[in-house]
Amino acid sequence: xxxxxxxxxxxxxxxxxxxxxxxxxxxxxxxxxxxxxxxxxxxxxxxxxxxxxxxxxxxxxxxxxxxxxxxxxxxxxxxxxxxxxxxxxxxxxxxxxxxxxxxxxxxxxxxxxx
Amino acid sequence: xxxxxxxxxxxxxxxxxxxxxxxxxxxxxxxxxxxxxxxxxxxxxxxxxxxxxxxxxxxxxxxxxxxxxxxxxxxxxxxxxxxxxxxxxxxxxxxxxxxxxxxxxxxxxxxxxxx
Numbered sequence: 532x533x534x535x536x537x538x539x540x541x542x543x544x545x546x547x548x549x550x551x552x553x554x555x556x557x558x559x560x561x562x563x564x565x566x567x568x569x570x571x572x573x574x575x576x577x578x579x580x581x582x583x584x585x586x587x588x589x590x591x592x593x594x595x596x597x598x599x600x601x602x603x604x605x606x607x608x609x610x611x612x613x614x615x616x617x618x619x620x621x622x623x624x625x626x627x628x629x630x631x632x633x634x635x636x637x638x639x640x641x642x643x644x645x
Numbered sequence: 646x647x648x649x650x651x652x653x654x655x656x657x658x659x660x661x662x663x664x665x666x667x668x669x670x671x672x673x674x675x676x677x678x679x680x681x682x683x684x685x686x687x688x689x690x691x692x693x694x695x696x697x698x699x700x701x702x703x704x705x706x707x708x709x710x711x712x713x714x715x716x717x718x719x720x721x722x723x724x725x726x727x728x729x730x731x732x733x734x735x736x737x738x739x740x741x742x743x744x745x746x747x748x749x750x751x752x753x754x755x756x757x758x759x760x
Binding site for chain 1: 649654680682687688689690691692695736747748750751752755
């Protein structure tokens, strides 16, 4: 069913740990995005990419970093996790060339930092 | 800066009823796109319907339709003959033309369909 995959689905880690959230898509989309979503709140874009070796920061300041070495893969890394990073992280992708092209979302990673 | 407001944090209706979710936005742009996305419990977010601002005709997708009032900056979603599977969070989103595909999101409306 899903063409965009996020792992892990749930993660509980201690403060100070380094973590990488994985996101892969099989649709060949050039554009990929990472959103942060807190309960009852709007989605906030934290990173996006228009293609290989292209990454940009979104409108929400984030201490995370991303990389795009392959079209299908867009991992997000937190070098030192803090309780303030507790949230749900959604990965998405979309086709190029159409302004109203829909976003395809993964199932999300729910991160808890203790 | 653009903003999107969904004034109904939660709604519930009986199965088979019609329900309307409200969305208003603030922008000085004339060329933009509007979207409704649905996020079922523990499942992926998916696109429900989209509207180009330059089109006067309201978009329709099966039981889902929008009432797009450009002058009022309103973009409501109507769900007809609601089904249990419509239970989800619904997010309204705005994208300015030429904005590098970045969406501005509302806070969402939790819709519960009761049997």
